[in-house]
Amino acid sequence: MQRQARILLIGGGGIGTIVALNLERGAKARVSAVLRSNFETVTRFGYTIHSVDHGTLSGFRPGEILSAIPTVSDGVEPFDYIICTMKNTPDVTKPSLPELIRPAVTTGRSTIVLVQNGLGIQDTMMEAFPSNVVLSGISLCGSTESSPGVIHQIVPDELLVGPFPATHRPDMQQYEERAIASATDFVARYSASGKTSCHFDANVPMSRWKKLVYNATINPICALTGLDAGEIRICPGLLDHLVRPAMREILILANAHGYVLPDELMDEMIEGDPIELHVEPSMLVDKQRTQYLEVETLLGAPIRAGRSLNIETPILNMLYYLCKGIQYKTQRMISERDKN
Amino acid sequence: MQRQARILLIGGGGIGTIVALNLERGAKARVSAVLRSNFETVTRFGYTIHSVDHGTLSGFRPGEILSAIPTVSDGVEPFDYIICTMKNTPDVTKPSLPELIRPAVTTGRSTIVLVQNGLGIQDTMMEAFPSNVVLSGISLCGSTESSPGVIHQIVPDELLVGPFPATHRPDMQQYEERAIASATDFVARYSASGKTSCHFDANVPMSRWKKLVYNATINPICALTGLDAGEIRICPGLLDHLVRPAMREILILANAHGYVLPDELMDEMIEGDPIELHVEPSMLVDKQRTQYLEVETLLGAPIRAGRSLNIETPILNMLYYLCKGIQYKTQRMISERDKN
Numbered sequence: 001m002q003r004q005a006r007i008l009l010i011g012g013g014g015i016g017t018i019v020a021l022n023l024e025r026g027a028k029a030r031v032s033a034v035l036r037s038n039f040e041t042v043t044r045f046g047y048t049i050h051s052v053d054h055g056t057l058s059g060f061r062p063g064e065i066l067s068a069i070p071t072v073s074d075g076v077e078p079f080d081y082i083i084c085t086m087k088n089t090p091d092v093t094k095p096s097l098p099e100l101i102r103p104a105v106t107t108g109r110s111t112i113v114l115v116q117n118g119l120g121i122q123d124t125m126m127e128a129f130p131s132n133v134v135l136s137g138i139s140l141c142g143s144t145e146s147s148p149g150v151i152h153q154i155v156p157d158e159l160l161v162g163p164f165p166a167t168h169r170p171d172m173q174q175y176e177e178r179a180i181a182s183a184t185d186f187v188a189r190y191s192a193s194g195k196t197s198c199h200f201d202a203n204v205p206m207s208r209w210k211k212l213v214y215n216a217t218i219n220p221i222c223a224l225t226g227l228d229a230g231e232i233r234i235c236p237g238l239l240d241h242l243v244r245p246a247m248r249e250i251l252i253l254a255n256a257h258g259y260v261l262p263d264e265l266m267d268e269m270i271e272g273d274p275i276e277l278h279v280e281p282s283m284l285v286d287k288q289r290t291q292y293l294e295v296e297t298l299l300g301a302p303i304r305a306g307r308s309l310n311i312e313t314p315i316l317n318m319l320y321y322l323c324k325g326i327q328y329k330t331q332r333m334i335s336e337r338d339k340n
Numbered sequence: 341m342q343r344q345a346r347i348l349l350i351g352g353g354g355i356g357t358i359v360a361l362n363l364e365r366g367a368k369a370r371v372s373a374v375l376r377s378n379f380e381t382v383t384r385f386g387y388t389i390h391s392v393d394h395g396t397l398s399g400f401r402p403g404e405i406l407s408a409i410p411t412v413s414d415g416v417e418p419f420d421y422i423i424c425t426m427k428n429t430p431d432v433t434k435p436s437l438p439e440l441i442r443p444a445v446t447t448g449r450s451t452i453v454l455v456q457n458g459l460g461i462q463d464t465m466m467e468a469f470p471s472n473v474v475l476s477g478i479s480l481c482g483s484t485e486s487s488p489g490v491i492h493q494i495v496p497d498e499l500l501v502g503p504f505p506a507t508h509r510p511d512m513q514q515y516e517e518r519a520i521a522s523a524t525d526f527v528a529r530y531s532a533s534g535k536t537s538c539h540f541d542a543n544v545p546m547s548r549w550k551k552l553v554y555n556a557t558i559n560p561i562c563a564l565t566g567l568d569a570g571e572i573r574i575c576p577g578l579l580d581h582l583v584r585p586a587m588r589e590i591l592i593l594a595n596a597h598g599y600v601l602p603d604e605l606m607d608e609m610i611e612g613d614p615i616e617l618h619v620e621p622s623m624l625v626d627k628q629r630t631q632y633l634e635v636e637t638l639l640g641a642p643i644r645a646g647r648s649l650n651i652e653t654p655i656l657n658m659l660y661y662l663c664k665g666i667q668y669k670t671q672r673m674i675s676e677r678d679k680n
C-alpha cells in the first residue's frame with residue numbers, strides 16, 4: 001500500500017477544516033494542522049462539523065494539532081505537502097507568508113499548495129523556494145467557522161489543483177513535469193474519500209481569472225454594503241449598475257491577458273448559489289469580524305494587471321480604495337485592541 | 341415687547357435639541373418639540389447637553405414635549421414656524437414628510453423650515469402647502485445623541501436660513517417678499533441667544549451645492565468604510581483616488597447649474613474639522629445605528645440633476661448604488677426586527 005503523505009495544513013478555519021477532514025477520511029494522508037484562534041477549543045473538544053459532504057460530526061481532530069509552524073530541522077519529519085488555507089493579506093501581514101512557513105519547508109521535497117484566492121499569490125513563494133513545487137488550489141467550497149471549532153459547510157467541496165505557470169524559470173520543462181506529477185498525486189489523495197470533487201487544473205491562470213469574476217466584484221460589494229450574495233441579486237439596481245459593470249472589467253482584463261471568458265459567466269457567477277442559502281462571501285465575513293480583507297490579491301492584483309496593459313478599471317479601482325479604507329480602519333481597531 | 345413665536349420642532353436628536361435650546365435661551369420663541377425614541381427619557385429627566393456653544397447642562401426641557409405631531413384644528417394654537425430637523429429619507433419613509441406634518445400646518449400662516457441636507461427637499465413640501473412659506477435651513481452644527489436624551493455638540497452651531505427659489509410660482513415676487521420677511525424674522529429670533537451664528541442665506545441653491553461637496557462624498561465614503569472624517573484624511577490614497585475625484589463631480593454639476601464653486605473648496609471641506617475631533621458624518625452614524633441613510637437627497641438628487649444636463653457622474657453613481665445596498669440591508673433588518 002502507498003505510504004500516507006505527511007501534510008502540514010496552515011489555517012484551520014472554514015475551508016481548512018474541511019480540507020483536513022476530507023484528507024483524513026481518504027486515509028491517504030495524515031494531517032498536522034497549525035491552529036491559532038481555535039487551538040485550545042479544538043485540542044480539548046475537537047471540531048463540531050456540519051457538512052453537506054460529510055454529514056454532522058463532533059469531536060473531529062486532525063492527526064496532529066500544532067499551535068505554531070514546526071521547524072523541520074528539529075527532528076520533525078519532513079512534510080510532503082504544505083497547504084496554506086489562511087487568508088492572504090500581504091499588505092498588512094508580517095512576516096510574509098514565505099517567511100512564516102520557511103521553517104517547515106524541506107528544500108526540494110515539500111510541495112506548497114496555496115488554497116487561496118486571487119492573482120499573483122505564487123510570486124513571492126516561488127521566489128523564496130525555487131527548489132520546491134508551488135501548486136494552485138482553487139476551492140469552490142463554502143464553509144465558515146461560526147464560533148471557535150464549529151464549522152458549517154453549506155456549499156459542496158470542489159477543489160482544483162494544478163501548477164502555476166513557470167514560464168519565467170530556466171528549468172521550465174523539468175519543473176513543470178515535477179509540478180504536474182505532484183499535483184496529480186495530490187488530487188488522488190484528496191479524492192480518496194470519495195466524498196468530494198477534486199480535479200487537476202491544467203490552466204491555472206484561466207481558473208483564477210474566472211474565479212475573480214466573483215471574488216473581485218460580489219465579494220467587495222457584499223463587504224461594503226452588508227448584503228449577502230443572495231440579497232445582492234434582489235436589491236434593486238445593484239446587479240445592473242454595479243455588479244455586472246464590475247464583472248465586465250474583469251472579463252476585459254482576462255481577455256487582454258489571453259484568457260477569454262464568456263459573457264454568460266457573469267450570470268453563472270451571480271446565480272451560482274440559491275438566494276435562500278444566504279451565502280456570505282469571505283470579505284463580508286471578514287468585515288463583520290473586524291478581520292483583514294484580501295483586498296490586494298482580489299482587487300489590487302487584477303487592477304495592476306490591467307495597468308500593465310494600459311487598461312483602466314474605474315469601478316474596480318473604486319471598490320479597491322473603499323476596501324482599502326475598511327482595511328485601514330481595521331488596522332486602527334486591531335492596534336487599539338492590542339494596546340488594551 | 342415682541343410676542344414669542346410659537347414653534348413646532350420635529351426631531352429632537354443631535355441637531356434638533358441644540359436648535360430648541362438655542363431658541364428657548366433667546367426667549368423670542370417657545371418650542372414645542374415632537375420627540376420619538378427619547379420621549380420617555382426627556383419627559384422624565386430632561387436632556388443632558390454637552391455643548392461647545394452653551395456649556396454643560398442637565399435637565400433641559402423644551403417649552404412643551406409632545407409624543408406626536410399635534411393637530412392644530414383640535415383647539416391647538418397655530419404654529420408660526422414648523423422646523424423639521426429629522427432625517428430626510430423619502431425612499432423608505434411612509435408617510436411622506438408633507439403628509440406627516442400636515443395636521444400641524446395652518447394654511448397661509450405656518451412657515452416651514454427644513455433644516456435638512458441635500459437637494460430637491462423643498463419640492464414636495466412647496467407643492468403640498470402652496471400658501472405657506474418654505475425656508476431652507478443649512479446647519480453647520482456638529483452634534484450627536486450618544487444615548488437617549490444625551491447630546492454632544494462638538495462643532496459650533498451655525499445656521500443659514502433663506503428662501504428656496506420660487507421661480508416656478510406664478511406669484512413669485514409676492515411669495516419671495518413674504519419668504520424673505522419670514523426668514524429675516526426667523527434669523528432674528530434664532531440669533532437672540534447671542535450664543536450662535538445665524539445668517540440670512542440669499543443664495544440657497546449655492547449654499548446647498550456647496551454643502552454637497554462634503555455631504556455627497558465624505559459622508560458616504562465614511563459610511564462605506566467605517567472611517568471618520570479625520571481618518572479619511574490620513575488613510576493612504578483615499579483623498580487622491582476617491583474623495584477629491586468625487587468632489588470634483590459635484591463641482592462640475594454645480595457649475596453646470598450656474599453655481600460656480602472654486603477648486604479650493606475641496607480642501608476646505610476636507611480640512612474643515614481637526615483630525616483629532618474624529619467627526620463622524622451623519623451617514624456613518626446612521627450606518628452604525630442601523631438607521632436609514634439620506635442617500636436620495638445627498639446622492640440621488642445631485643446625480644439626477646446631472647442626468648438632466650447629460651452630465652455623467654460615475655463615482656457618485658457607484659457611491660449611490662453601494663449606499664442603496666446598505667439602505668436595502670437596513671430595510672431588511674428593520675423589517676426582521678419589527679417581526680420579532
